[in-house]
Structures are given as structure tokens and as C-alpha cells.
Amino acid sequence: MGPDMEPLFQAWSCFRRRKFSQCSALCSQLLQRAPGEQEPESEYTVFQAAWSLKTRALTEMVYVDEIEVDQEGIAEMMLDENAIAQVARPGTSLKLPGTSQGGGPSPAVRPVTQSGRPITGFVRPSTQSGRPGTMEQAIKTPRTAHTARPITSASGRYARLGTASMLTNPDGPFINISRLNLAKYAHKPKLAKALFEYIFHHENDVKNALDLAALATEHAQFKDWWWKVQIGKCYYRLGLYREAEKQFKSALKQQDMIDTILYLAKVYLRLDQPVTALNLFKQGLDRFPGEVALLCGIARIYEEMNDISSAAEYYKDVLKQDNTHVEAIACIGSNHFYSDQPEIALRFYRRLLQMGVYNCQLFNNLGLCCFYAQQYDMTLTSFERALSLAENEEETADVWYNLGHVAVGIGDLNLAHQCFRLTLVNNNDHAEAYNNLAVLEMRKGHTEQARALLQTASSLAPHMYEPHFNFATLSEKVGDLQRSYIAAQKSEEAFPGHVDTQQLLKQLKEHFAML
């Protein structure tokens, strides 16, 4: 870059090439050079251009897609009173776990997440969501690294983004919001939009952002749909879902936008009205036929409602429109895997590999698929790759756990034992590994050890039925019928349709009746 280049143009160019810190530094120089005026005045000057560009650069640095980012804090989860129906009809609410109606695989085949939903092929913020019954449980469960969630969505990730941005500026914040005259900026739509995004994304000061947006929309005589969407976003962050809904709807009336539809659907999901959200998406599809974001949204909702087959249908529709859609490929792949078609799943995962996804999880899945598809030659190499690609201990633990599975499958119990031990070394919260290890101990006849391991597993993951059931069988074998009965009941609670548990319970009841 030549030294004689116009500095503003240079900054602009940096911005276009996403070199934001460079851009910001250039703008700072420009701003220092500009004569003493601190706030942009009536005409749009070079100073204003630099100011606006710097605001945008700082915003872009910390920008996270507002549609995708969604984190429900403990407080929202537990103190949530937005849903209308306390006990909704099955299939119309996201709150009820385990109400499979679409003929998806049972938890015996497909493992479930903490919330009792089958695990998906793609990790999204909302896939972690679970709804524990009590506040105590809610606070206690996320003590593991995997499931940690913020206290409220207002603290959590947003606040961290805000503080992160503060650190980058040693001279204090670029714009001192409390000293801004928001009404003045609201009258300059071009500056106001940049400033709003800065306040909203960079400073994470929703209240001031809302004030600015309200003033600006008034100045635009309520005719600018963009401001309405922004007000809706602020309300959504503040937890005022009904107000947000109103703003989004009004914006949609003015201008059909996919973004707005997605935001509105988010509001409905928070209000626990998945059917309304689905209808909204379907209406959106009439206006934007084949829109991937909408199709994907529908598929996600079906998946969260446990309607796996419908979800798969929509994921296939997504692929028809966009055959490089990673989320859809991964979800269809995992669905095939859990419905006993590892060969087809393998093809989907290979497709991912072709597209350049190259990480531990993918090789892990590939390894498992190869194993179940009886392509043993590829299995171990895949796992080796996965191990070498693992970025942290949790990932390593997962790989070892799966290797343990393979070892159990080929009957090498010693290897399996070692694998599960290695899993626990890497991640000592791995409940599934505890459970499997306990089963191995049981086979060896080490009852006491098995019992201890199972107890650990069930306290780590109360939502899994396996440790409870195993504990029940173990206790029944050693003659501790009372404990067996209690554990069996827990198991039934976690997975009502489990036949073995039911049989065990029946047997126990007969025993008690005899006594």
C-alpha cells in the first residue's frame, strides 16, 4: 500500500478486506487529525465518515449473528412465564421431552441429550437446552464443562462480548454512550444506524440502543422497517417477547424479509409455540420459495419436537436447494446412522469430508459408521485421525469412548476397559463411560466397584436411564430388592417405554407381593 494513499480510502479498503483493527487504527488517526469538534455536526464530513467507519469496524470485530446466537440462561429457563399453556397438548410444545410422535428411534437406539431429546448431528446453541424440573436441579446439573449455561441470557455471552471489546481500547471506550445526545443522532439516519449497531453489538447496552432506535423510528415516521426490526431485537434481548412480536410483525408488513421471519420465529419459540413458528415459516416459504434458512428453521423445530422423520424430510428439502449445507448433511447422516443404515450415513459423512470439513468429530463419526458397516480396515485409521485432530480433552475423551464401543463390539474386553479408563482420564464427567465401565466390572464380578461407578454415572447424568437400569439389575442380583426397585422406578421415569425395566419392575412387585 503506497504511503500517499488517501487515508480514508485506505481505511475503507481495510474494512472491506475485514482487517478491522487496522481500519480502526487508521480511523483513529483521521479522527485525531480532524479539528477539535467532538461530535459530528450537521453536514456529513470526512470526520463523520471516519467516525462512522470506525464504529462499523469495531462492531464487526465482535459481531455474532444475532439470529443464530441464542442462549437460554438458567433464570430464563426456570423463571419463565411466557408460555401460555402450562401443560400443552403433546406435539405442540418444546417443553415436553420424550413425546415422540413422528416415529423416531427410541432412546434405546438413539442416545438422548440432557433434555431427553435425541442427539442431533449438529451442535447449535439450542440443542443443549434442557428443562430441568426444579431450580436446584437446574443449578446443580450444569456443573460440568459441557453443559454450563449462563445465569441469564443478559449476562452470559453477550456481556462477555461487551467486556472483550472494552479491553481492545486502552484509552477507554471509543464512544461514551452515557454522554451521547441520542436524539441528535436519531435525526441523522446514516450515522444512527452505525451507532445503533455499535451500541447493540459492541457495547451490549440494550437499553440505550432501544432508546436510540425508538427516537430514530419516530424520526423516520415509523416508515423504516429496519428500525422496527432493531427495536424488536432489543425487546427480545430484554425478554419482552410480546412487544418484540409486535415490532417484527409491523416490520414484516412493510417489507418482507427472511431475517425478520427468522427473528419472529425465535420469539414464538421462546413463547413455546412451535406450531405458530412452523406456520410462520411455511407462510414465509410461500413468499420465498425454497429459502434454505426457512426450510432449515422448520427442520430444527421438528427435530426439537422429536418429530425426526419430518425433520429429515425438511433437511432433504434443504439439500435440494443447497447441496453444501453442512447442518442438513450432518443431521441426515446421524439420522441414518441411528436408524441402522450406517452405510448411507457413511456416504453423507464422506460428503462432508469432501466439502472440506476436517475435524475430530467427523472422523469420529466416520470411524463409528465404518465399524457398524463392517468396514473394519477404515475404522481404526479414522479413530487415529480423530485422535490426532482432537483439540481438547473432551474431544479426546469422546474418541476413546467410541473406541471402547468398538472394542466391546469385537469382544476385546480388556481393550474396552482400557479405553473407558482413558476416557475418564480425559474427562472425568463422562457418565456414559462410567456406566459402560460398570457393566464391564459387573461381568468380572466386582460388584462393589460396579455399584460405585453406576452411582457416579447416575448422579452425573440423571436423565440417562441406563445407569439406573443397570443399578437395578445389579441390586436385584445381589438381593437388595428395595434399592433395585427404587432404581428401576428412576429408570422408568427417564425412559417410560423401556421393556426390560418394566419387566424388572413387574418381577420385583411379584417378589414384594410374595413377602
Place this chain on the structure above:
Amino acid sequence: MVQSTQDADISLLNINQGITCLTSGVLNPQLGYDSLLVGTQTNLLAYDVHSNSDLFYKEVSDGANAIVLGTLGDISSPLAIIGGNCALQGFDYEGNDLFWTVTGDNVRSLALCDFDGDGKTELLVGSEDFDIRVFKEDEIVAEMSETETITALSPMYGSRFGYALSNGTVGVYDKTARYWRIKSKNHAMSIHAFDLNSDGVCELITGWSNGKVDARSDRTGEVIFKDNFASSIAGLVEGDYRMDGNTQLICCSVDGEVRGYLPGGEEMKGNLMDASAEQDLIRELSQKKQNLLLELRNYEENAKAELNTQLKEADGRRGVIPANTQLQTALSVNLGSDSQSAHVELCISTTNDTIIRAVLIFAEGIFEGESHVVHPSLQNLSGCVRVPLTPPKDVPVDLHIKAFVGYRNSTQFHVFELTRQLPRFSMYALSSPDSAAEPLSYVNCTMNERAQRIVMWLNQSFLLPEDAELQSAPFQVCFTSLRNAGQLCIKIKPGGEISISTDDIDLAGDIIQSMASFLAIEDLQVEADFPAYFEELRKVLVKVDERHAVNQRLTADMAEHSNLIRSMLVQAEDARLLGDMKNMKKRYIELYDLNRDLINQYKIRCNNHTELLNNLKAVNQAIQRAGRLRVGKPKTQVITACRDAIRNNNFNMLFRIMRVGTASS
């Protein structure tokens, strides 16, 4: 529905706001099943219970005091019509408001009924200003004045409908004529039309505050069935609750007792009362017999007295008065004195030396409890009784007068009954045209009517000392209000141009409406200017804007605070679980402080909201008043145009519409 484990047949819905009205029915014809409509002070929610999804959620700033669901007039899709503070709004299933109009006061009850028998339903609105108004779409076709707030309306069949007032009155109207009414010391909590005796005609079922339920015949008001609950009735509904194909009447009391009634079968022949009812009838008849015997004896005594020409005093004691005795009544305006405020005076006098022992006046809406008894003390008995009347509203009232006439020492009196109508604008006294400065505000209109007709109207509606004679065509009459000494001037110019000057926009509206109905004018466009009132309205509109802005900021503050509270609560609980009592205590103390702050803020918000509501009500009333200055089509146009102006926040346009009646100049 398989629902919560605790109570299998109850499922709870959480609305997060105080619920003010509730109804259900088919709102979306394509959906094919009922939707639930929930009205709160600020919102209306249409909710599809079956699929747990909203049909729409609308903010209604005027509140929703009453709701009714059904088709209205020519509007094809079913509407959810809500009545709020002075406003009526109808929403279709997509949440579009297809119907909007204003009414005189806060709406308390709504019903849909085919009022004029044209096969389309009209909307009945009962409001806090004691009026039942009938809307044919957005045009008022009839107004009935009652004596208290109308708490419930229920269509019966055809043009007949039942109503209940907050003072315990229940009755039935057919079109604008009242069939019957009864008054009880208890309050009617709920009324419903249901054919309980299977005679093909609905009875009016009333649930009372003392737990009584009775069914009354729609024609006579006679009780045909009654039952008693231990506590006050909460509501009455009908439905096929047992799913056996029969509709039942279901009554629910406030402490949760629910009883269902099936309609009586054919064999009962509409006779639902048990044996004790017959005994009641016998008792009643024997009492009647007793009364008749008493009367007969009186006549005999009188006949005896006529035979023996005895002393006059003895006659007096027996209650004989001259046959030509007449009771005369006169209404006049009394301008009042220091001790007494201005009022209308009813003077009742006899034509000879007989005296009036007592007067009983029965009139709706003038006296508390509808009747008034004047009972002069023994010393000042005379042949003339003056009763002060102060009707609170400008409505024509029928005075039913009963006077006891006799001699000073009579023990029996003759009862004279007569009815006198109080003119509509009786509270205005004629004054000389130049006695006070003419009001600045005026209404001008042109009526193609002869001046004589207008003079006739004047004579009928005002209490004039002597009937006004037709003077030369441009002539002027002035009145002073007895209530607030406001001036009213009516000028009639040649060519039918009429100008009404008064500062009271309500009065101007009443005069226009009264004239129009007397002269049978269908459409009337006027030009009006009320500078003082408009200025006030402008202030109110500015305030509404301010309140809206403040409200938004307060809401955002509140939301932020509540987020903070949530996080503190979780932190405190976390500390408790960890056994960190010191921290927990600290958190809870913080929480307590924050909570106090929040409550203070809430109070501020509440005040803000109440003021906003009052201001909005004032705006709605202004539109209503501007409408009342016109008749027929111009009236509807003005109301619609005013609403558009308010929606667009165009105040100048609003005032122009109120002045000239149209948006375009």
C-alpha cells in the same frame, strides 16, 4: 386431552396479566374449531388451544372490558368485538381490525342480536353512562336509557334481548320497548337465555349474588323455575358438557359448585315449579280476596254517607271529597336562591280546599332508587306541594305521580294517579338574548324546514314559560343552564340556517340529535367550532404522545430490572446450595432492595398508565362528541376520518375534521 398429572381434566393457561373478559367460538371458519379469546386491560389474545399457538395478539390501548364473538352486519368473517374505554373494535382471525367505532362511555357489556329483524345481527352495547346503544355496523340505530350501569346483555331470540343493571335490575327489551323488568336487592351476576321448559322460547336465566338462580318467562317476567346455591353465582353457560347430545344449562358458583340443568321434558308442559308454588298461588289469591273485600266495605260506607246528609267534618274523616276535585301539575324553572340551587320545580296542587297528604313520584334516572316520596308534616299540609327536580342528564323522563288527597283530618285518602313528561332540556331557563356574552363556540347547519316546526320542537323540548310564538323568521332564543350557568343560544335565520351557540359540546350534540329525530332528518352535515374544547383536546393529545414515550422507557427499565432480579435469584439459590450462607444473605438483601425499587417503579408506571387511559378515553369521547354533532352518514364519516387522523398522528387534520366534517377541504 391428556394433561397434567395432578388434575387430569384441568389444563392451565398462563396469561401473565389480569383477565378482564373471555369468550370462545369459531373465529377462523377454515380452522373448523373454536378458538379462545382472552381480553386483558391492554391486550387481546386469540389463542388456538388445540395446537398451542396464537392466532393473533393485539395491543388494545383502550382495554377490553367486554367481548363478544360473531358475525356483524355485512362483514363476512366472524369478528371478535371488544368493548373498551369508549371504543369498540372488531378483529377477524388474522387480527385485522375490520370494525371500529366510539361510544359514549366505558363499555361494560356487549351482545349480538338481530335488532331490526333484517336477518343481520346488530351490536348491542351497554355502557357506564346507563345507555344501551344499538350499532348497525358503525352507525347507531337506537339508544335506550337505563337507570344504572348495564352489566350484562343477552340476546334471546329475534329482536328480544335481556339486560341486567348493577343495581339489581333484570329485564327484557323487544327492540326499543321494554317488556318487563324486576328489581332485586341482590345483584345479577350473569344472565343467559336458555329454553328451560322446552316450549321453544328461551327464558331469561339469572344468576344472583346471593346464590339464587331463576328462570323467568320472556313475556311476563314470571318465575318458572328457581334453585339456590350456597354462594354467589359466578356464571351461567350452556353446552353439551356430558357429550350426550343434549345441551345443558350449567351454573357455577364462586366457591366452585357446578350444577347442570337439562331442559324439562314434554310431559311437564312448562310447569317446572313444584307443589309449593301452588300453595304460594293460593296464598296470593286469598290476599287479593281480602283486599277486594276491604274495598267493597269502603264503597258501602261511602254509599251510606251519601244517604245520610251528615256534617261535613265527618265526611272528611271518612275520606269523602268533592267529586270535581282535580289534581293539577305544573313544571317550571326555579332559578334558585341562596339556600337552594337552581332546579326544575314540579308543582302539584288541588283545585279546591282539599289537601295533599303525600306525593309519590316514580321516575327513572332522577331520584336515587327511582322513586321519591314527599310527606309534608302535619302542620304544613296544604293543597299544593312543590317538588324540586334535578335531572342529571338531558333525557326526556316520564314522571308517574301518585298523590294522596283528602282533608286535614281524614283517615282515608283518595289516590290520584297521573303521568307527566319532563321535557328533554328542562334544565335550561329562558334568558334574554343580551343578558350574557354569547358563547364563542357554535354549530351551524342548514335544515330545509319551516321555522314553525322548529318552534314546535322548542316548545316540546324546553320548559318555556309560555309557548313561544312564531316571530319573524330570523329569531333567537337564549337559555341558561341550571347546572353550570352556561349559555345556550339558538338562532334561526331565513333559509333554514340554524346556529347553536354553546360551550358545551355534549349539549350541542344532544340538541342536534333531538332536533334531527323530531324533524326526521336522516343526514345532516354541520360546521362546528369549539375553540376551548379543541384546545383542551390538543393538550390531551400531546400528553398521550408523551405518555407513550415515557411508557416505553419505563417498560425497558422494568425488563432490565427483572433480568437482574432473575440473575440475583439464581445466584442466591446457588449460594444456598453451596452452603455459603453469608453470600446468600448478601444476595437476598440486594434482591430485597431491588425489589423495593421495582415496586416503586411499578407504581410510577401504574400512574402513567392510568393517566394514559384517561387521556385516551378523552380522545375517544371527543370523537364520539364530534360524531354526535352530525346525523346519519356524515356522522359515520366523521368518526372514521377522525380515527385515520389519529392513526397518522395528524392533529391539525383531526381538528379540521371535527370542524367541517371531512378530511379534504
